[in-house]
Amino acid sequence: MEAEAAKFIGAGLATLGMIGAGIGVGTIFGNFLNGALRNPAAAGGQIGNLFVGAALAEALGILAFVLGILILFG
């Protein structure tokens, strides 16, 4: 196999890490809606926490994405 081909495969594999970020962000927003529908009065105050949690989960997926970009163009 050519080294160039291996690079593309590696970059593709690296982005698989975003699956975990997708699951994480989905869980956070799903659970937020779950809680918000049970107690809508308390939902407004938790928007900040919601986005921070989503950002923290997303950051790990972004790490995988950056790694993929690095492999492809680095």
Next chain:
Amino acid sequence: MREALADPIHQFEIQKIVDLPDVTVPGLGVIDLAFTNSTLAMTVAAGAIVALMAAVTARPAVVPGRLQSVGELLFGLVDGLVDSIIGHEGRRYFAFVFTLFLFILAMNFLGLFLVFTATSQLAVTVTLAVMTILLVLGVGFARNGLGFFKLFVPSGVPWVILILVVPIEIISFLLRPVTLALRLFGNMLGGHVALKVFAGFIVSLGALAAGGGLGLFGIPGAVLALGGVVALTALEFLVAFLQAFVFTVLTCIYLNDVVNLGHGH
């Protein structure tokens, strides 16, 4: 195929607009002072903020007009954030947090209107993140002295578990500037690459359709891709605001850790 892959990255290349002579700084080596498109984007962003804020505060009225309420909305958003996360002491750090928020927001939005996004440069986001973490360290040591290290030792935890928890806390603290910089960089880079890739689909499918015959099936695909670009642009506006907001919230949380150290706020 190689060209199609390499093209979306072209928009992130640094180009020199005005080439200034290199300067040798002792201890740092040679520094290229050239005025690049990244510098231009940041200058325009900073200028836009100053112009907006000057316009907002030019004729202050008790009942805000349309323009003034924009400024009050932005001010109130960050003020409420700082107050609810850091508390009373937060007022002291408001200027830094507000500046950071406006600067990142302006750079993100200008990236969607102009050709260049300054926040898609790792150098820019790393600078912002390092600045934030240095402020957190400075405030932490100035307020708590060596008590700053209590940050890594959660109270009320048995010592057996502390052996496990303290290294984790230290590693997570060290990772803060890394994730802070990479999150903003990755989101901006990824969003703009996706926009360019979808825009490329329109052109290549349109070219396919222009060939006639079976290629005419490319037309619905091109229309779909155009819809995708419109939807992605709308999403990018949300992301541009959200990433500036998240950077600000995390800055507040990190500051709160050291400002209210020990008395869990």
